[in-house]
Amino acid sequence: MNRGSRIAACLLTAIAASSVEAQETVTLTGCPTSGIEMGCLVLKQDNVTYDISAAQPKPRVGYRAVRLRGTKSSNLGICQQDVILDTIQWTYTDQKCD
Numbered sequence: 001m002n003r004g005s006r007i008a009a010c011l012l013t014a015i016a017a018s019s020v021e022a023q024e025t026v027t028l029t030g031c032p033t034s035g036i037e038m039g040c041l042v043l044k045q046d047n048v049t050y051d052i053s054a055a056q057p058k059p060r061v062g063y064r065a066v067r068l069r070g071t072k073s074s075n076l077g078i079c080q081q082d083v084i085l086d087t088i089q090w091t092y093t094d095q096k097c098d
Contacts, residue, residue: 024072026050026085031097032059032066040079043068051081055088065095 028045032052035042041053041061052059052068059066070085077084 025069026072026083027067027069029067029093030065031095032061034061035079035081037079040081042079042081049082051077051079051084052088052090053077053079054084054086055090059090059092062097064092065097066090067093 028043028050030043030045032041032043034040035051035053039053040051041055041058043050043052043066050070052070054070054073055068059068068085068088068090070088073084073086075084075086
């Protein structure tokens with residue numbers, strides 16, 4: 001294997017590894033709240049703030065807790081929160097939010 005092939009193989013491995021990291025799925029339960037920026041929606045769990053603004057339809061703030069599943073995204077967002085989630089599926093729980 002020549003030097004160029006080794007470099008190309010290393011780059012492809014790095015790209016594949018970052019894609020796998022970006023595709024990590026998380027499951028959360030909690031009350032959605034408004035984010036720092038207008039129009040942003042977040043959910044906090046275990047000292048981590050998740051940007052759930054991509055949820056469609058958006059859950060109501062101050063109504064009921066949600067159970068959601070989403071994919072961690074490597075995209076940049078305007079909400080200035082810890083972890084951005086994409087591909088979000090959610091349902092309301094029976095727990096009321098304050």
